[in-house]
Amino acid sequence: MRGAKSAKWVAIAAVVALSATACGGGSSDSGNDSKAAIDPNGKFSIEVGEPQNPLQPANTMESNGSIVTKALFTGLVDYDASGKIVMMNAQSVDSKDNKTFTVKLKPGWKFHDGTPVTAESYVKAWNWAAVPANKQTNSFWFSDIKGYSDVAPEKGKAKATEMSGLKVVDDSTFTITLNNPLPYFVYKLGYEVFSPLPESFYKDPKAAGEKPVGNGPYKFVSWNHKKSIEVVRNDDYQGPNKAKNGGVVFKNYTNLETAYEDLKSGNVDVLRQLAPKDLPVYKTDLGDRAVDQSYSAIQSIAVAYYTKQWKDIDPKVIQGLSMAIDRNTITKTVLQGTREPATGWVAKGVLGYQPNAAGDVTTYNPTKAKALIKEGGGVPGNKISIQFNADGGHKEWVEAVCNSITKAVGVACTGDSKADFQADLNARDAHEVKSLYRSGWVLDYPFIANFIRDLFGTHSDGNQGGFSSKEIDTLIAQADAAPSLEASEKLYQQVEKALPNYMPSIPLWYYKVNAGYSEKVSGVKYAQDGDPILTGVQVKK
Amino acid sequence: MGRYVARRLLQMIPVFIGTTLLIFLMVYALPGDPVRGLFGDKGGSPQVIAALRHEYGLDQPILVQYWNYMKDMILHADFGTQIASGRPVTDVLGDAFPVTIRLASLAFLIELVVGIALGVVAGMRAGRLTDNVALLISLLLISVPVFVLGFILKVVFAFELNWLPPNVNDSTNYKELLMPAVVLASASLAYVTRLTRTSVAENLRADYIRTAIAKGLPKRRVVGVHLMRNSLIPVITYLGTDIGALMGGAVVTEGLFNIQGIGGTIYQSITRREGTTLVGLVTILVLVYLLANLLVDLLYAVLDPRIRYA
Numbered sequence: 001m002r003g004a005k006s007a008k009w010v011a012i013a014a015v016v017a018l019s020a021t022a023c024g025g026g027s028s029d030s031g032n033d034s035k036a037a038i039d040p041n042g043k044f045s046i047e048v049g050e051p052q053n054p055l056q057p058a059n060t061m062e063s064n065g066s067i068v069t070k071a072l073f074t075g076l077v078d079y080d081a082s083g084k085i086v087m088m089n090a091q092s093v094d095s096k097d098n099k100t101f102t103v104k105l106k107p108g109w110k111f112h113d114g115t116p117v118t119a120e121s122y123v124k125a126w127n128w129a130a131v132p133a134n135k136q137t138n139s140f141w142f143s144d145i146k147g148y149s150d151v152a153p154e155k156g157k158a159k160a161t162e163m164s165g166l167k168v169v170d171d172s173t174f175t176i177t178l179n180n181p182l183p184y185f186v187y188k189l190g191y192e193v194f195s196p197l198p199e200s201f202y203k204d205p206k207a208a209g210e211k212p213v214g215n216g217p218y219k220f221v222s223w224n225h226k227k228s229i230e231v232v233r234n235d236d237y238q239g240p241n242k243a244k245n246g247g248v249v250f251k252n253y254t255n256l257e258t259a260y261e262d263l264k265s266g267n268v269d270v271l272r273q274l275a276p277k278d279l280p281v282y283k284t285d286l287g288d289r290a291v292d293q294s295y296s297a298i299q300s301i302a303v304a305y306y307t308k309q310w311k312d313i314d315p316k317v318i319q320g321l322s323m324a325i326d327r328n329t330i331t332k333t334v335l336q337g338t339r340e341p342a343t344g345w346v347a348k349g350v351l352g353y354q355p356n357a358a359g360d361v362t363t364y365n366p367t368k369a370k371a372l373i374k375e376g377g378g379v380p381g382n383k384i385s386i387q388f389n390a391d392g393g394h395k396e397w398v399e400a401v402c403n404s405i406t407k408a409v410g411v412a413c414t415g416d417s418k419a420d421f422q423a424d425l426n427a428r429d430a431h432e433v434k435s436l437y438r439s440g441w442v443l444d445y446p447f448i449a450n451f452i453r454d455l456f457g458t459h460s461d462g463n464q465g466g467f468s469s470k471e472i473d474t475l476i477a478q479a480d481a482a483p484s485l486e487a488s489e490k491l492y493q494q495v496e497k498a499l500p501n502y503m504p505s506i507p508l509w510y511y512k513v514n515a516g517y518s519e520k521v522s523g524v525k526y527a528q529d530g531d532p533i534l535t536g537v538q539v540k541k
Numbered sequence: 542m543g544r545y546v547a548r549r550l551l552q553m554i555p556v557f558i559g560t561t562l563l564i565f566l567m568v569y570a571l572p573g574d575p576v577r578g579l580f581g582d583k584g585g586s587p588q589v590i591a592a593l594r595h596e597y598g599l600d601q602p603i604l605v606q607y608w609n610y611m612k613d614m615i616l617h618a619d620f621g622t623q624i625a626s627g628r629p630v631t632d633v634l635g636d637a638f639p640v641t642i643r644l645a646s647l648a649f650l651i652e653l654v655v656g657i658a659l660g661v662v663a664g665m666r667a668g669r670l671t672d673n674v675a676l677l678i679s680l681l682l683i684s685v686p687v688f689v690l691g692f693i694l695k696v697v698f699a700f701e702l703n704w705l706p707p708n709v710n711d712s713t714n715y716k717e718l719l720m721p722a723v724v725l726a727s728a729s730l731a732y733v734t735r736l737t738r739t740s741v742a743e744n745l746r747a748d749y750i751r752t753a754i755a756k757g758l759p760k761r762r763v764v765g766v767h768l769m770r771n772s773l774i775p776v777i778t779y780l781g782t783d784i785g786a787l788m789g790g791a792v793v794t795e796g797l798f799n800i801q802g803i804g805g806t807i808y809q810s811i812t813r814r815e816g817t818t819l820v821g822l823v824t825i826l827v828l829v830y831l832l833a834n835l836l837v838d839l840l841y842a843v844l845d846p847r848i849r850y851a
Contacts, residue, residue: 050801052579052625052813061579132588135596137579140586152588206627225628225636226801227712251710258799261707265699391812420812422573429577 041246042539043232044269044521046532047259048250050226054209057195058129058136066192067272067531068250071231072112072214073195074239076103076122077186081528083351083446085186088239089117089196089215091172093189098181098483105172109238111198112219119174121215123166125197127151131161134205140461141193144185146177181481183488187351187445217243217535226252243535244523260516269518269539270532276393279336279514286516294340295530296347296443297511298451301386301401303504304433306466309380316376318503321384322361323369324408325401331509334400339509345451345499347441347510349528352448352489354496361500362507366408379411387416387437389424394438401508428464437465439505446528448492452476456504467504542842546835553831558611560827561820565607568816575599575624575814597624597817610817614824621817630821633806638825640712641802644795645787647715647722652730652783657776659730660737661769667742675738679731691724691797708799721798725791729783736779740772747771770844777844781837785830789823 051065057073060066076090087093091104109117128134130142132152142148146165151158165177178185188194196215201208212220217239218231232247251268253259256275262268264285274282283290303310303318327341340348344357360368373379386402388394395415402413416434418424427433441462444450453476454460458468475498479491515532517524523538576593594600598609613619620630663675682690698720699707709717744750745768753763792804803822810819842848 054627132586132592135589135592137589139589143586152586154587209627225632252801253799254801254805255796255799258708258797261695261699262710262799265707267706267708267710418572420573422578422812422814423571425577426572426574 037541038244038522038538039246039541040244041233042520042541043247043249044245044537044539045228045249045251045267046270046534047253047256047263047268047272048229049254050252051229053137054206055212055220055223056129056136056205056209057125057197057214058138058141058193059209060192061137063272063531067534068229068231069192069195069212069214070216070531071218071248071534072212072216072220073192074214074216074237074241075190075192075195076105077190078241079187079190079446079528081349083349083353083528085190086240088241090189093186095185098183098185099178101176101178101185102169103174103176106238107172109215110236111196111215112213112234113198113200115198115200116171117196117215118171119168120171121196121198122194123168123174125195125201126166127162128197128202128205129193130163131158138191138193141188141191144178144180144182144188146179148179183480183482183485184445184447184449186485187447187450190445217241218248221247228252241533241535245521245535245537245539248534248537263516263518266518266520269521270524270537271515271517272513272531274514274516276336279338282514282516289517289519291513291515291517291524291526292337293513293526294348294510295513295526296349296446296528297441297530298342298345298347299339299438299440299508299511300342300345301436301506301508302439302465303436303467303506304431304465305468306431307433307435309384309435313380314376315501315503316372317379318506319361319500320369320372320376320409321379321405321411322503322506323363323365323372324405324411325506325508326364326404326408327362327509328364330397330400330404334396335509338512338514340512342507342509345455345496345505345507346448347443347451350443350446350448350451352492352496354493357493357496358500358507361503364404364408369409373409373411382410383412383414383435385414385416385435387418387424387427387433387435389419389421389438390417391420398438431466433465436506439464442511443529448489448496449476449479452492452495452499453480456499465505467502469502469504472498472502472504546839549835549838553828556831557824557827561611561824562607564820564823565610565816566603568811568814568819569603571811571814573814575816578813579625593624597622610820614821620821620824623818624815625813630818633818634821634825637801637803637806637822640800641788641791641804643712643715644718644722644725644791644800644802645784647718648726648729648787649780649784651722652726652733653780655726656730656733657737657773660734660776661741661764661772663734663738664741664745664772665764667738667745672738675734679734682727682731685727687724687728687793688797690727691721691794694720694724710799712800712802718800721794721800724797725787725794729779729787732779733776736776737772740775741768744768744772774841774844777837777840781833782830784833785826788829789826 048067049064051068052062053059053065055065055069057069060069074088076088078086078088080086089105089109091106093101093103095101111117126142129136130139130148130151145163147163150160151163167175169175198213200213217234217237219234221230221232223229229250233243256273259268259271260274260278263271331339331341343355343362346353386398388398398415402415405411405413418427455462456467456472457476458473475495479488479495482488482491513526513530521537521539523536525533525536527533576590598606610621622629623633659675663672666672695707698705705720706717711717750767753767788803792808795802795804807822
């Protein structure tokens with residue numbers, strides 16, 4: 001998902017590069033939402049880019065593919081807007097020890113080809129996706145399950161092709177055994193990686209990626225590469241989120257500006273995001289069809305702890321730098337209100353989010369910032385740089401943050417621009433970041449651990465800055481070993497409260513969805529991952 | 542003539558190898574890895590990364606990769622596989638090329654007809670008002686950046702007058718392609734106008750034109766055959782090289798009007814470090830360039846019988 005949003009940002013970069021002039025053409029008719037009649041079979045269109053990967057559920061990491069697979073597949077569970085679990089295909093997911101989970105499926109569910117969804121459909125699909133030879137980009141999601149290391153060993157040949165932690169009990173029941181107890185494992189199950197696959201998939205997985213057969217609220221119709229993907233409502237769908245429309249056309253746009261023009265001229269109905277050039281005008285253009293809503297993603301400045309500069313730094317210095325950033329002004333001016341100042345490391349809409357978790361570390365206070373940096377022994381070299389990818393539209397705010405820091409505490413600050421996201425990643429992977437770097441994180445599952453354990457644990461994949469603290473690792477281990485979800489949530493909240501004493505990164509702001517929809521549709525809502533909820537959209541007659 | 546063509550075709554081989562190798566090396570030299578890029582901020586499983594790298598041969602030395610790639614391309618017309626989507630590059634090319642060819646031919650037609658017509662009219666009345674107006678128009682078209690022109694046309698014709706759709710939703714619809722084609726053709730059109738004008742104005746004073754007029758030939762024949770034929774040589778040289786530019790250089794126009802053609806595919810391949818896709822695209826563009834140039838050289842002989850190829 002994260003690489004994900006980078007695709008969107010690349011698109012924006014192109015937009016920024018190409019458009020020097022802004023023009024607000026078009027009429028601004030405020031929509032009169034008089035209860036127009038709804039056509040339950042009406043289809044609508046939505047803007048997406050060309051999916052990067054074949055449409056296999058465990059292989060879609062980026063947002064263009066995942067919005068389509070989410071429409072076609074329904075997993076065991078899903079989340080509501082407050083981050084609570086909702087049962088979908090699963091009747092129940094129970095566990096006594098948080099290590100072995102028993103999954104019972106709802107009866108009567110069918111794939112689009114008419115075959116029933118059974119326990120085997122899940123177990124076989126997960127085993128298939130975990131095998132490295134099948135090259136599913138999201139395969140590491142199965143690493144919690146017992147036996148994963150036999151199927152995908154880090155070195156040497158695989159000892160098994162099936163994970164020993166998955167057992168089919170009967171047609172509608174299976175058990176999952178984990179390596180270690182994980183109280184919030186159910187949350188992970190909501191990710192589309194854990195979707196079931198029909199038997200027909202294995203005959204030709206490649207063809208199935210072009211013409212997916214799922215079990216979700218929509219059935220696949222056609223994929224006209226680089227033009228459109230069409231899906232229709234699945235009338236046999238048993239889940240609670242049955243589609244309120246007849247189908248969806250995913251229309252391919254190379255950039256967000258043209259999509260916005262098409263929205264205004266009625267050629268596309270729902271947008272997922274707007275180009276920076278349209279942000280100042282979209283509210284007047286669209287009236288109450290403009291969307292401005294927060295979603296669970298956070299932008300922060302991470303510290304490259306492997307560098308000489310930060311190796312043995314007193315966290316107070318980083319606290320000071322954080323307090324030298326005037327988040328309120330920057331989000332309002334440079335970012336045009338598309339972000340909201342962060343007050344902690346965990347984004348809103350995530351179970352365990354607590355307002356003001358970071359205390360006063362995220363409030364702008366130049367005097368205190370100066371004092372803290374002095375107390376901590378000053379910034380080595382009195383000079384910092386922030387690495388970012390130039391194709392992501394980050395330059396403006398990086399400069400603003402730098403100005404803010406230099407003005408407040410007198411530390412010289414420059415942006416370290418990498419040509420594109422690839423080059424940026426490359427430098428991060430090779431531990432070549434000189435000082436600080438930009439880091440964005442969109443939620444995978446709405447539980448607090450996703451924003452703490454997956455970023456700040458010493459061995460976590462998302463921890464690219466080399467932050468390592470024994471105390472934090474112990475606290476995380478304790479939270480993971482908690483007896484219940486609630487207890488785990490509490491412990492994780494304590495970890496977040498402790499983070500200001502370590503400062504693994506400087507939280508900047510939360511993301512917002514800035515989008516819009518046409519007069520033809522109503523009921524357009526956006527989920528916590530920033531994508532519109534397709535099944536809820538209603539098409540007017 | 543036949544020997545000349547054969548020689549020219551043979552000359553294409555080193556050019557072809559040189560360009561493909563150069564592009565291959567350049568993509569390789571860029572920081573970033575197409576497989577690693579699939580995983581974004583999160584590391585991804587090292588096993589899957591290794592499996593993918595092995596499948597696409599990225600774990601081999603660059604020259605071996607190049608050798609294998611060229612072997613497959615020449616022997617089996619296999620341009621490799623796109624790393625992210627797993628689709629054969631030939632499919633990707635098959636999607637993009639028809640779109641670009643439609644756009645480029647429409648643009649080419651516009652620049653040919655309008656450019657030459659404007660140039661001839663201006664050249665015939667050199668120094669007078671018509672000439673100055675044509676001069677001004679071409680100056681404007683050359684100096685206004687493509688995206689500004691695109692926005693102006695969109696605002697005027699799509700949003701204000703509602704004559705044309707603002708973007709391309711169906712690339713087989715020539716009505717939708719008209720506006721981008723005009724934008725794409727604009728700069729070249731101006732050059733064609735200027736080249737034609739100068740050439741016509743110059744040849745108008747040539748002896749053979751005076752002879753033709755003295756012989757009492759009708760004006761249509763003097764201009765249409767004697768004048769045009771001799772004036773078009775520099776224009777044709779320019780048009781020949783312009784075909785390639787129209788096809789590969791439409792990145793800005795394509796982005797502006799949401800056209801999924803070659804330009805956008807090239808841009809995307811670079812940001813994703815998809816060396817195979819990129820080399821495939823460029824190879825075909827190189828071939829188009831070379832063939833267009835050969836065609837231009839052969840056309841010289843048609844236009845001017847004094848030119849002979851041995």
